[in-house]
Amino acid sequence: xxxxxxxxGPFSKLLQDVVSADGxxxxxxxxxxxxxxxxxxxxxxxxxxxxxxxxxxxxxxADAHPLFVxxxxxxxxxxxxxxxxxxxxxxxxxxTVPSEAIVLWPQSAQRQLRSVVVPAACEGTLALxxxxxxxxxxxxxxxxxxxxxxxxxxxxxxxxxxxIEFNAPGxxxxxxxxxxxxxxxxxxxxxxxxxxxxxxxERRQFGRSLSAFQVIQHQLSVAAEQVVLATTASRIAFTxxxxxMDPIRVAIAKVVVNDxxxxxxxxxxxxxxxxxxxxxxxxxxxxxxxxxxxxxxxSAEFWARRIGIARLSNNCAxxxxxxRGVLGARTG
Amino acid sequence: xxxxxTAIAQVRLPPEAEALRDRVRAFLLVHxxxxxxxxxxxxxxxxxxxxxRAMGRNGWIGLTLPTAYGGSGADAFARFVxxxxxxxxxxxxxxxxxADRQSAPLILHYGSEEQRRRxxxxxxxxxxxxxxxxxxxxxxxDLASVQTRAVRTAGGWVLNGGKIWTTYAHKSHYMIALVRxxxxxxxxxxxxxxxxxxxxxxxxxxxxxxxxxxxxxxCQVYFDQVLLGEDALVGxxxxxxxxxxxxxxxxxSGPERIYSANVLLDCWAEYLRExxxxxxxxxxxxxxxxxxxxxxxxIAITGQLAHGEKxxxxxxxxxxxxxxxxxxxPSTVAQSVASDPQSQVDPELIRxxxxxxxxxxxxxxxxxxxxxLRGMIARGLGLR
Numbered sequence: 210x211x212x213x214x215x216x217x218g219p220f221s222k223l224l225q226d227v228v229s230a231d232g233x234x235x236x237x238x239x240x241x242x243x244x245x246x247x248x249x250x251x252x253x254x255x256x257x258x259x260x261x262x263x264x265x266x267x268x269x270x271a272d273a274h275p276l277f278v279x280x281x282x283x284x285x286x287x288x289x290x291x292x293x294x295x296x297x298x299x300x301x302x303x304x305t306v307p308s309e310a311i312v313l314w315p316q317s318a319q320r321q322l323r324s325v326v327v328p329a330a331c332e333g334t335l336a337l338x339x340x341x342x343x344x345x346x347x348x349x350x351x352x353x354x355x356x357x358x359x360x361x362x363x364x365x366x367x368x369x370x371x372x373i374e375f376n377a378p379g380x381x382x383x384x385x386x387x388x389x390x391x392x393x394x395x396x397x398x399x400x401x402x403x404x405x406x407x408x409x410x411e412r413r414q415f416g417r418s419l420s421a422f423q424v425i426q427h428q429l430s431v432a433a434e435q436v437v438l439a440t441t442a443s444r445i446a447f448t449x450x451x452x453x454m455d456p457i458r459v460a461i462a463k464v465v466v467n468d469x470x471x472x473x474x475x476x477x478x479x480x481x482x483x484x485x486x487x488x489x490x491x492x493x494x495x496x497x498x499x500x501x502x503x504x505x506x507x508s509a510e511f512w513a514r515r516i517g518i519a520r521l522s523n524n525c526a527x528x529x530x531x532x533r534g535v536l537g538a539r540t541g
Numbered sequence: 542x543x544x545x546x547t548a549i550a551q552v553r554l555p556p557e558a559e560a561l562r563d564r565v566r567a568f569l570l571v572h573x574x575x576x577x578x579x580x581x582x583x584x585x586x587x588x589x590x591x592x593x594r595a596m597g598r599n600g601w602i603g604l605t606l607p608t609a610y611g612g613s614g615a616d617a618f619a620r621f622v623x624x625x626x627x628x629x630x631x632x633x634x635x636x637x638x639x640a641d642r643q644s645a646p647l648i649l650h651y652g653s654e655e656q657r658r659r660x661x662x663x664x665x666x667x668x669x670x671x672x673x674x675x676x677x678x679x680x681x682x683d684l685a686s687v688q689t690r691a692v693r694t695a696g697g698w699v700l701n702g703g704k705i706w707t708t709y710a711h712k713s714h715y716m717i718a719l720v721r722x723x724x725x726x727x728x729x730x731x732x733x734x735x736x737x738x739x740x741x742x743x744x745x746x747x748x749x750x751x752x753x754x755x756x757x758x759x760c761q762v763y764f765d766q767v768l769l770g771e772d773a774l775v776g777x778x779x780x781x782x783x784x785x786x787x788x789x790x791x792x793x794s795g796p797e798r799i800y801s802a803n804v805l806l807d808c809w810a811e812y813l814r815e816x817x818x819x820x821x822x823x824x825x826x827x828x829x830x831x832x833x834x835x836x837x838x839x840i841a842i843t844g845q846l847a848h849g850e851k852x853x854x855x856x857x858x859x860x861x862x863x864x865x866x867x868x869x870x871p872s873t874v875a876q877s878v879a880s881d882p883q884s885q886v887d888p889e890l891i892r893x894x895x896x897x898x899x900x901x902x903x904x905x906x907x908x909x910x911x912x913x914l915r916g917m918i919a920r921g922l923g924l925r
Contacts, residue, residue, distance in 0.1 A: 406922055426919035427912070433922055434858045441841075442834040464830035510823045516830055517822030521814050528806050529629040532833045 236286035239330035281396030315382035345371035388446035558618035581631030589633035597667025611662030651776030674718035710760035733781035794856035798863035802870035
């Protein structure tokens, strides 16, 4: 049994115990149910990526990937994956790690958030911001504003003095944020397909179960393929190292996952019919998050362009060599 | 679902397999026939007996077969590297291709010792070529309804009927034919058997069928009272269906299901270097992202096969996803090159695009159609 297998079982059990559909709905307003984060912190999983000398579990990014996927599968309101990454960055800089949930907040040189949707208030109470080489840990305030179009209340960055400030050259938080979101998306998609398979087997129309219709079977086969593709792609961003993320690997993840999410949402909703559109039915919790994640930290087109530019500026004449160069860059 | 997607664990090509890469490249520098991209784009449909014999001399046909039968005893990862190198330059591998990926493994697993000794070393040397006789005029995807029949006679079998869409039958020495030996089409999968048919035997006639690009690789093959020896039967009589399914499973997850349009992709990338645009960079990046992901999946499945596992569902998924990518490449290139009606595009790029766009529907037909695969996947997911 691998290290990952040993951790994934207990971690999934924990999420199953603490995250409920009611809790997810409650969190949308900005206030996650009390107890979820305390249980997570007590479990120690937030330190999974931190090295052992600093009290962490010392997992590589690749080892931790299934945990990131599981967060999306259960729609954990807090950004635990981003917190794991933030804790590694903060502790690697020799700073003391805060116990709160931390969202990643990559910024331009002009301190503009590099995401057209703002991290949600429920995702954390602190932000790790980056502008150039400067990283800061800041408080987040639930903005005195209503939910955004996706039903989540956005967070606001506190503009007082930062709690922690340090330099971390060579790290681009946009890569970390996009990678983390990609893995969560793969998990959420897997859950949507599971729900769709169960619904297709139960629901009867025209005197037989939906799953007996070939057109439904083929659509669900495509959806399942997209989940496997998306999961594999998101793992490409998670190298066998502690902190380094390769921007082209992250780009592969976000491009494939974003495209897969469109297909999976379309098919899952088609299979569920009008039921899936209702607020009361849980499918929408997943599809609405996926639509929001699709435009968080860059679209497929933004990331795809990075790959295209890298390919065209590379000397190789063959795409296979370019891909081998990118995938061979895994170290450790 | 989660189990299925995490089953594709991270696997890397081992260094011994990677070590083969440079040797293959050096070989291709010498032996790859010089041909323009629209010809190289034929990839695994390109037939060149001389090239195949040169491959055989290097021990690269039947790479994974035991050395006792003329193979090189290498592992599946080495084969991945070899195929990846051959296909990414569009090497003409068709002459030995079907024996290499389907017939030789079949004979190794199900054949008699005498059959192994007789056929496998000659396959590995690139001396004998095989074709695969499955489809019939009234049996395409529905293989269980084949009507070609072999009847026992003194000292062997009499074969009557015919096969269609048999790739390169007219240039092959042998066919592995799936035929009925017992019962009728009403018995479906029961009563089918596989035979090695020497295509030089009396009573066999072969007519090539010209494809929409003007190439002749498909053939129609007629059997009229063809006398086969006892030793023509492969494996067990009546077990043809199980044997064929095992054979098809070998071929679904390799690089050949990802790279069929790469000669076009790379031609187009060279063209884009001269005139980069944001739209084209994104188009190229999207294709490469999928290709990189499918390569990871394919290597992972190669690892599972090497461990004796049978990841049938995952292999079927790779083939469906991979052939979709292969078909999206010509669509994307077409969008790009004609996005400005006045642009001057290299006629060779257009010819290569034309070839690939026109043949690309075959990518998701050959070796089992997309629709058959999706039905298999649905069953694996517990639907129906």
